[in-house]
Amino acid sequence: MLFMVEMDVNIPHDFDPAQADRIKAEEKAYSQTLQASGVWRHIWRKAGLYSNVSIFDVESNAALHDLLIALPLYPFITMTVTPLCRHPSAIHEDDR
Amino acid sequence: MLFMVEMDVNIPHDFDPAQADRIKAEEKAYSQTLQASGVWRHIWRKAGLYSNVSIFDVESNAALHDLLIALPLYPFITMTVTPLCRHPSAIHEDDR
Amino acid sequence: MLFMVEMDVNIPHDFDPAQADRIKAEEKAYSQTLQASGVWRHIWRKAGLYSNVSIFDVESNAALHDLLIALPLYPFITMTVTPLCRHPSAIHEDDR
Amino acid sequence: MLFMVEMDVNIPHDFDPAQADRIKAEEKAYSQTLQASGVWRHIWRKAGLYSNVSIFDVESNAALHDLLIALPLYPFITMTVTPLCRHPSAIHEDDR
Amino acid sequence: MLFMVEMDVNIPHDFDPAQADRIKAEEKAYSQTLQASGVWRHIWRKAGLYSNVSIFDVESNAALHDLLIALPLYPFITMTVTPLCRHPSAIHEDDR
Amino acid sequence: MLFMVEMDVNIPHDFDPAQADRIKAEEKAYSQTLQASGVWRHIWRKAGLYSNVSIFDVESNAALHDLLIALPLYPFITMTVTPLCRHPSAIHEDDR
Amino acid sequence: MLFMVEMDVNIPHDFDPAQADRIKAEEKAYSQTLQASGVWRHIWRKAGLYSNVSIFDVESNAALHDLLIALPLYPFITMTVTPLCRHPSAIHEDDR
Amino acid sequence: MLFMVEMDVNIPHDFDPAQADRIKAEEKAYSQTLQASGVWRHIWRKAGLYSNVSIFDVESNAALHDLLIALPLYPFITMTVTPLCRHPSAIHEDDR
């Protein structure tokens, strides 16, 4: 089951840079593990912005929630969640 | 080069149903041709809405424009266009 | 899997009243069938408005979409869809 | 009498974590007491967000107000309050 | 129990003027009956606008809903409903 | 001459609690003096919110401004000011 | 007593042009009479828009309302009304 | 050439009061100099708000920009700039 999640990241100016770098590294590792597992199917940067558009493939709303709140950058992210489903005109196998 | 395009379709209540069906059939054929060619890489329905999220792979802004204004349903669609690029954490080959 | 769906109904002033009544009667029958089956778990009127808040219990985003677009009043409804999950403080068995 | 209350929680980044945990524990206990009493009829998490949708069953606007401002997390919550009533199509006994 | 209701009236330009006048006369009579009964406690015009701010005194959300949807101008009104309660600084007996 | 004033109060989390209590006590005394004089004709709490709806009866825009900026909580309040006048359907003597 | 009134004019495309011209001529005459009397103190066009910013000098909210609803173009205007008063830094006699 | 400029002032709660007073005094002097010169043609307070509506008479966009960024309170002001021109119904000489 697919969801589009848009994430806008906003780290306060006075946040400790070393700690920010540590959290970003953890975020990257976490994201790549989920991408490798197939759960985080797509991630794109919005050009010019500290924001991404992602497609998640999960079994339930709860599974999506658990994945997202475990993001190391979660406290700094504004999330928009959009449930998706197969479009009647789709011909791609995996555009479920 | 990738773009996210969100399309909200709104056909007026008093529009001729037969003509609407004809336009929708043309739209589907047009969309499937572009999907088959690889230009229209993804299309998903937003659950519950007469809206889709699509990913286009085109050579330029102009190429995207020409594709979109040729949509048979174009006069009834509100478009939101977001230029995308590769995310530094992406591991998928084709999440350019 | 639960979803909150908010529906704002807006029938044009110049729509044929007899046809509107027929559609509303079909909507009511359709809604009550889904309520009886357990899929449409809750429906409340927003006081003073021609709007409702509903809770749906479905197996997937696609199942939700199919239910909603089959609503007889669908062309006159503005939908807002919010995926829900169990709250960590919930004690009610069925607040999944 | 039912009300939908949507709560968006936002604890500042520089708030003392130990105090935050203490307040969250009090919030949970308070919520569960009200759920057990039947006043806080439903609580759901919005998937991906630090937000909930709740249904309260109270005798008056004033009773609702007194319950909400006593929430331990109240200073960190943005509230949206929507008065509800029975929908004419409802068949559930308790969708008052 | 008090509610603030803000009503923005918008009658389409092409609506039959004679019918509009008939509906407005019915609206006025209906409003004055409810004012006389004490249910519609206050009604003010927003200066310069075809809008009013009203205070209703009803026993429940449902009672409010039934009153409002019976307004002859209801199909032409955009409603905003705000539940009120006594302010801790109030000294007026009837600012409940 | 009547004005509706909506006040949303927002005291920063890190503001000294003792000073906040002192300002709130001054605010209450100030409000009750104006209520007693008839200038602050109504004040209601918006249920669930740290906001009020008030009706002021003043001789001019300037008189209203002077009253409002003298509120002890003024620096923490977001104000919305709406000039009112008698509604043609009003029957209450004092709904000027 | 001064008010800023912003007026956005929107005449439907299918409105009879001859009638529109007649109404606009009446509007102009009405406006100029009020300008000559000193009540309509200023009127400026917003560059590029079918909108104006006006300053009215009236004795009360009710006087303002009566003037505005008598505008021949009133049914086609979206109004924004802002009560003004003398600024503490003003040196102009008539910036009351 | 005239411009309407709306200024919303927002000085942070934790800003040094003595410095704030100094800046406000400079702002007042600066404003009055420009008023005396005829460049700052009007300034009104929005009733109840820490905001003003002003009319500037300048030779160019650049002249306006230079005047505004030199305001001592500039860093604390949210500006809205609207270019104006003579209204075809205006009869006042100086409503250019």
Next chain:
Amino acid sequence: MLFMVEMDVNIPHDFDPAQADRIKAEEKAYSQTLQASGVWRHIWRKAGLYSNVSIFDVESNAALHDLLIALPLYPFITMTVTPLCRHPSAIHEDDR
């Protein structure tokens, strides 16, 4: 003096296509005349939208207004007007 003007064009579905084509042809001719004269310095299409971003070089707000309201498509355009001036970092001669 430069202005950015954003134009969103919206021709109603039931507008006569032949008349629409005639107006669009007039619009194009009018635009090209102004471009040739140097007044309409730039015009770009927003990719995917029936909208443009334009830069005008005019002597005054009034000159801009007169140019814009003479656009054959003016009644179908929503305008946003932004006055521009030279940026302190600009090195291009003509980015005034």
Next chain:
Amino acid sequence: MLFMVEMDVNIPHDFDPAQADRIKAEEKAYSQTLQASGVWRHIWRKAGLYSNVSIFDVESNAALHDLLIALPLYPFITMTVTPLCRHPSAIHEDDR
């Protein structure tokens, strides 16, 4: 390929002024280098605001992204990115 980028700059009041000046100087140098290279084709100040409208000429969305996130002021800028293409009415060679 052209993009319009609107940048709103907002440096916190409590940010070290010397460091702010250093960053602004770097920003200016960086901008002028890109202008000289032809990539940053236009930059205009929005009159009265700490904002600019810029036109970039880049080979791809990714090239745009890399340029923008390298701006020394990037952490203090809210960006709006709009992909552009040649307008069918354009006569200027370089309004691609």
